[in-house]
Amino acid sequence: MNAFVLLAALSVSAAQDVPAQDTKTVVVTAKSLKSTENALTACIARQCPPTEEIDAALAHAENLFVEGEYKTARRTLLNTIGRVDKYAAQYPTEVADIWRAQARIAGHLGEATPMRIGQFEAIDALKAGLDRGDARVLAQRLEIADVFAKQGRIVAARDGYMKVAREAEKLDLPRLQGTALLRVAILDNALAEVDPALFGPRSRESIGRLADTTDPRLASYREAARLLKVRNTVKADDPATIDRAVAEYTTKPTARPLLVYSPPIDLKVFDEFAPTGATIQNRPMQNYDGQWVDVTFLIGADGKVRDVELARESPTLDAKWVKPVTEAIAARRYAPVVVPDGLDGLRRVERFTLTSFYNDRVTGSRMRLRTAPRIETLDLTAEAAPTPQPVRGGASEASSVPAD
Numbered sequence: 001m002n003a004f005v006l007l008a009a010l011s012v013s014a015a016q017d018v019p020a021q022d023t024k025t026v027v028v029t030a031k032s033l034k035s036t037e038n039a040l041t042a043c044i045a046r047q048c049p050p051t052e053e054i055d056a057a058l059a060h061a062e063n064l065f066v067e068g069e070y071k072t073a074r075r076t077l078l079n080t081i082g083r084v085d086k087y088a089a090q091y092p093t094e095v096a097d098i099w100r101a102q103a104r105i106a107g108h109l110g111e112a113t114p115m116r117i118g119q120f121e122a123i124d125a126l127k128a129g130l131d132r133g134d135a136r137v138l139a140q141r142l143e144i145a146d147v148f149a150k151q152g153r154i155v156a157a158r159d160g161y162m163k164v165a166r167e168a169e170k171l172d173l174p175r176l177q178g179t180a181l182l183r184v185a186i187l188d189n190a191l192a193e194v195d196p197a198l199f200g201p202r203s204r205e206s207i208g209r210l211a212d213t214t215d216p217r218l219a220s221y222r223e224a225a226r227l228l229k230v231r232n233t234v235k236a237d238d239p240a241t242i243d244r245a246v247a248e249y250t251t252k253p254t255a256r257p258l259l260v261y262s263p264p265i266d267l268k269v270f271d272e273f274a275p276t277g278a279t280i281q282n283r284p285m286q287n288y289d290g291q292w293v294d295v296t297f298l299i300g301a302d303g304k305v306r307d308v309e310l311a312r313e314s315p316t317l318d319a320k321w322v323k324p325v326t327e328a329i330a331a332r333r334y335a336p337v338v339v340p341d342g343l344d345g346l347r348r349v350e351r352f353t354l355t356s357f358y359n360d361r362v363t364g365s366r367m368r369l370r371t372a373p374r375i376e377t378l379d380l381t382a383e384a385a386p387t388p389q390p391v392r393g394g395a396s397e398a399s400s401v402p403a404d
Helices: 001-015 035-047 050-066 070-087 091-111 112-129 133-152 154-170 173-196 194-209 216-231 239-249 267-273 318-330
Strands: 259-261 294-297 306-312 344-358 369-379
Touching: 035 050, 035 091, 050 267, 050 318, 070 091, 070 112, 091 112, 091 133, 091 344, 091 369, 112 344, 133 344, 154 173, 173 194, 173 216, 194 216, 194 239, 194 306, 216 239, 216 259, 216 294, 239 259, 294 318, 318 344
Parallel strands: none
Antiparallel strands: 294 306, 294 344, 344 369
C-alpha cells in the first residue's frame, strides 16, 4: 500500500511522464447518474458509433463507481465491450480505454483475473491499430507490470518495467524510460523496506541507475530518485526526521500536492474481518462487499495534513477498518504548497476500498473465497485528473499521468 501511494506521488512529481494513455479515467463528474444512464440508453437504442457508446458507457460507469455501485459499473462496461471490441483496429485507443477502466474497477472488486485480463485486452486493442513501438503500447505494458506488482508477481512486474525502459530508450521516448526506471526503483525500495539485507543493495542500485542519468529530459525523474533517497531517511516514530526530509527535498512551494511521506496503513486491524478459524487464504466473500469510504482532508501551506473527515461512506460500511486509514492520511507530509488567497489549504478527496483478491485455486468448495485484505485507492479530487486531449496516431509522447 505505502509503496503504491509513493509511486503515485512520484509519478505526479515527474512532469509529463507518460503518454495520454487513459483519457477517460474514473473521476467525479458533474452529470447526474440518471442523465448518464439516459444518455447511454439512448446511444445504444439509436445504434450510435462505437466511440460515442464508449464515451457514454465510461461516463455512466464513472458515476456508478462514485456511487459505490462497483458491480453495476463493471457490468455496464462489459456490456459495451461486447459490442465495440470488434472495432479495435479502427479505434484502438478508445477500445483500450474501456478495457482498462473495466480492469481498474475489477481491482476494487477483488477480481484479480479480470483485472489482469482487462489490461492484456487493452494492449491487444492498441496493437490492433497501432505500431508495437507506439508510445501508447509501451505505456500499456507499464500498466500490465503495475498489475503484476499489485498481485504480488514481483519478478514479472520488474521484468516488465525493465523491458519498457530499454525499449523506450531505443525509441527515444524519455518520459516512458524515466517512468519505467522510476517504477523499478520504487518496487525495489519497497522490497528493501521488508528485507533490507536481501533487497537493500538492489534498491540502491535501482535508485542510483535513475539518479545517474544525464539526459536533460530525465531531470524530473532524477528529482524523483532524490525524493526516494530522502524518504528513506524518515523514521515513523521520529517526527523530526519527517521535518528534515521535507526541508531537504523542498526548494520552493509546489503548485500541486507532492507527497513526501506516507506511513503504511496498519493492516492488522483487518484480521478482525476473518471469522474464527479462518486462515488468510480462506475468508468468506461477504466480509469485503460494500466497504468503501471517501475521505476528505486539507493540505496546509506547510504540507501538513489536517481536518481529515469522512465525506461519504457505503451504506453497509463496517467502520472498524477506517480508523487506520484516516490515521495514515493525517500522518502524511507533503511538500509545502501554494495555497490560493482566501483558502486555508488545498482540499482533497480520496476513495478507499477495502477488498481482497479472490482465491481461484481453492478446491473442494463452490464458495468463492478471499485472500489477504488490501486497499484500493482512487483520487476523486476534481482538479486531480484533468482530462487531456487524446493522442490519435503517431508515436509521440503526451503529457498526462494515469491514476492508480
